[in-house]
Amino acid sequence: MSANIPLVVRLLASSVSVANRAGKIVRDVMSKGELGIVEKGKDDYQTEADRSAQRCIIASLAAQYPTMTIIGEEDNPDNGQEIPSDWIVVEGDSEVLQLSCPHHLKGIQEKDIVVWVDPLDGTSEYTQGFLEHVTVLIGISVNEEPVAGVIHQPYYKSMVDGEKRMGRTIWGLKEAGVGGFTPAPPPDSLIITTTRSHSNPIVEKALQVMDASQILRVGGAGYKVLQLLEGKASVYVFASAGCKKWDTCAPEAILAAAGGKLTDILGNFYKYGSSVTRPNKTGVLAAVNNELYEYALSRIPQELKDALANK
Numbered sequence: 001m002s003a004n005i006p007l008v009v010r011l012l013a014s015s016v017s018v019a020n021r022a023g024k025i026v027r028d029v030m031s032k033g034e035l036g037i038v039e040k041g042k043d044d045y046q047t048e049a050d051r052s053a054q055r056c057i058i059a060s061l062a063a064q065y066p067t068m069t070i071i072g073e074e075d076n077p078d079n080g081q082e083i084p085s086d087w088i089v090v091e092g093d094s095e096v097l098q099l100s101c102p103h104h105l106k107g108i109q110e111k112d113i114v115v116w117v118d119p120l121d122g123t124s125e126y127t128q129g130f131l132e133h134v135t136v137l138i139g140i141s142v143n144e145e146p147v148a149g150v151i152h153q154p155y156y157k158s159m160v161d162g163e164k165r166m167g168r169t170i171w172g173l174k175e176a177g178v179g180g181f182t183p184a185p186p187p188d189s190l191i192i193t194t195t196r197s198h199s200n201p202i203v204e205k206a207l208q209v210m211d212a213s214q215i216l217r218v219g220g221a222g223y224k225v226l227q228l229l230e231g232k233a234s235v236y237v238f239a240s241a242g243c244k245k246w247d248t249c250a251p252e253a254i255l256a257a258a259g260g261k262l263t264d265i266l267g268n269f270y271k272y273g274s275s276v277t278r279p280n281k282t283g284v285l286a287a288v289n290n291e292l293y294e295y296a297l298s299r300i301p302q303e304l305k306d307a308l309a310n311k
C-alpha cells in the first residue's frame, strides 16, 4: 500500500478487507457446527466465531499498525493458540484506497486513533439461527470521535454478475462518503428498530412513547443501523445499558458519513478514547437524518432520561 495515502484511509481499507476474512470465519464456525458457547454473563454469550474472528482482526491490524490502540469485545480469545497464517490479511480494499481523505484527518497518526472491534455483533441471534442479523464491526475513532467504520454482514445473499455471493461490507468515512450498499430514504411511516433479545420495562416504555406504526425487533447494533441506512426503519431506540463502545463506534461513524446521527437516549454523543468506560450506560438513539432524530429525542420523557442517567 502506498505510504502517500493518509493513515485513516489505509486503515479503513485494511478494515474492509479483514472484516471480509472475519466474516468467512464466522460462516466456517457455523458450518462446522461446533459453536463452543461460553456464558459471559446474563443474556451475554461468546462463541468460537466471536473468539476466532477477533483474533483474525486484531492480529491483522496490529501487524500493520503496531502502535495503534485496538480494543476488542472478547477477553483473551486466543487461549495461547497460534493464529493460522491465512487469517492475517494485509492488503487493503482497492476501492476504499481511492477515497479522498477529509483535510483535517490527513495528518492523523497511530497514537491519535482507537479502533473498536466487535468481531460478531448479534451473538444471541447467531446461536439462534437469525443469521442475517449478524455483523462484524470495526470502528475507527480519532481523538475520541468515530470517523470511519465497517459493518460486514457475513450472511447477506446477493447475485453479482449472475453468480450467488455471500456476504457484503458496508463502510463509511465521515465527510467522504459511504459504500458497499445502496442508501435508501427512510420509510413513509415511523418504523422503530430495537433489541430482540435484551428488552426490559424501560426499553418498552421508550418504544411506546414514539407512537410508531411498526416496531422491528432484531439483533445487533450493526444490523439495526443497516436498517436505518437502507430505509427499512426510521429510528433505532434502545433505552437501556447493555451496548458497549465496540457496538456503536462503527455504526455511529457510518451513519454520520451518511448524514445521520447516533447518540445516547439523552441526546449526548459517546466518546471513544481508550480510557472511556466500555458500557453505553445511557442507551442508544439513532436516525438517518436530523429531523427523525430530533422527533425521536423530543418524545423521550424527562423521567425516562432520569431513570437511565441515575441507574
Ligand SMILES: Nc1ncnc2c1ncn2[C@@H]1O[C@H](COP(=O)(O)O)[C@@H](OP(=O)(O)O)[C@H]1O
Pocket (backbone or CB within 6 Å): 042, 043, 044, 045, 073, 118, 120, 121, 122, 123, 124, 194, 195, 196, 197, 198, 218, 219, 220, 221, 238, 241, 242, 243, 244, 247
Ligand atoms: N442487557 C445486555 N446485556 C449484555 N449485552 C447487551 C445487553 N443489551 C445489549 N447488549 C449487547 O449490545 C449488542 C446489541 O444488542 P441487541 O441485539 O440486544 O440490540 C449485542 O452485542 P454482541 O452480540 O456483540 O454481544 C449485545 O450483546
Ligand SMILES: [Mg+2]
Pocket (backbone or CB within 6 Å): 044, 045, 046, 073, 123
Ligand atoms: Mg457479545
Ligand SMILES: [Mg+2]
Pocket (backbone or CB within 6 Å): 118, 120, 121, 122, 220, 221, 246, 247
Ligand atoms: Mg455487539
Ligand SMILES: [Mg+2]
Pocket (backbone or CB within 6 Å): 050, 073, 118, 119, 120, 121, 122, 123
Ligand atoms: Mg460481539
